[in-house]
Amino acid sequence: MNHHLNTPAPVRISTDESSASRRRREEHLRAARQATTRRLLAAALIAMLLWLALALAMARPAAAHDELIGSTPENGAVLDTPPAEITLSFSANVMDIGATTQVLDTEGTDWAAGAPVLSGSKVSIPLQDGMPDGDYQLGWRVVSSDGHPIEGNLKFSVAAAGPATSPAAEDTGSAAAPAEQAKGPSTTGLFVALGAGALAIAAGLAAFVISKRGGGTGGRG
Numbered sequence: 001m002n003h004h005l006n007t008p009a010p011v012r013i014s015t016d017e018s019s020a021s022r023r024r025r026e027e028h029l030r031a032a033r034q035a036t037t038r039r040l041l042a043a044a045l046i047a048m049l050l051w052l053a054l055a056l057a058m059a060r061p062a063a064a065h066d067e068l069i070g071s072t073p074e075n076g077a078v079l080d081t082p083p084a085e086i087t088l089s090f091s092a093n094v095m096d097i098g099a100t101t102q103v104l105d106t107e108g109t110d111w112a113a114g115a116p117v118l119s120g121s122k123v124s125i126p127l128q129d130g131m132p133d134g135d136y137q138l139g140w141r142v143v144s145s146d147g148h149p150i151e152g153n154l155k156f157s158v159a160a161a162g163p164a165t166s167p168a169a170e171d172t173g174s175a176a177a178p179a180e181q182a183k184g185p186s187t188t189g190l191f192v193a194l195g196a197g198a199l200a201i202a203a204g205l206a207a208f209v210i211s212k213r214g215g216g217t218g219g220r221g
Contacts, residue, residue, distance in 0.1 A: 065148050066090045066094060066145055067091045068152055069090060071088050071089065071154055072086065072087045073156045074156075075156070076154075077156045078156070078159075080158075080159055081158070081159070082129075082131035082158050084126070084127060085126045086125045086138055086154075087122060087123070088122065089121060090123070095142070095143040098141070099123060100116075101141075103136055104136065104137050105131075111131050113128045114126055118142075123140070125140075133158045135155065137154070138153060138156075
């Protein structure tokens with residue numbers, strides 16, 4: 001008696017079905033890569049734009065130093081009697097560090113009676129007794145509220161000596177700005193340059209990703 005074993009016929013997968021499945025997988029992977037790339041690019045652009053906004057926000061207040069807005073006596077004043085002190089008024093509170101002053105006569109004698117007294121936006125310079133008639137010049141240097149030093153001078157005369165020679169307009173502290181600029185770029189310029197660099201990097205990253213994505217798609221087609 002003969003027994004025949006019935007073996008199942010092998011299942012054949014058509015070439016077309018296999019190719020279609022492989023294409024679907026490749027398209028799925030490609031779409032996933034593109035989505036990941038877009039998310040990374042968007043995150044990088046957002047981060048750089050936020051950094052630029054922060055840099056510009058910090059640059060605006062740092063760009064303007066405090067200014068001298070008034071003094072007693074005024075610049076070029078002619079006084080009947082020597083003042084007991086000189087008071088300087090600034091546009092904001094100056095820092096209580098690094099303040100220096102000199103009140104010199106025509107012989108170079110300093111008539112300041114001690115260190116300047118700082119109180120908020122005002123700086124007082126006590127003077128010695130017995131100041132003779134003559135011309136005087138106050139040279140001052142303080143640290144602005146933004147941490148930058150500013151400096152200037154004012155002139156006044158006592159009694160018979162007449163008005164101070166060639167009185168300049170009252171110094172507002174702007175004379176210190178060129179010295180700061182000579183040492184390096186301004187704070188505003190630095191932040192703007194860094195921000196422009198950040199945007200350039202973002203644009204380069206975008207162009208790189210787009211070119212890679214375009215090249216990869218073309219190669220698969």
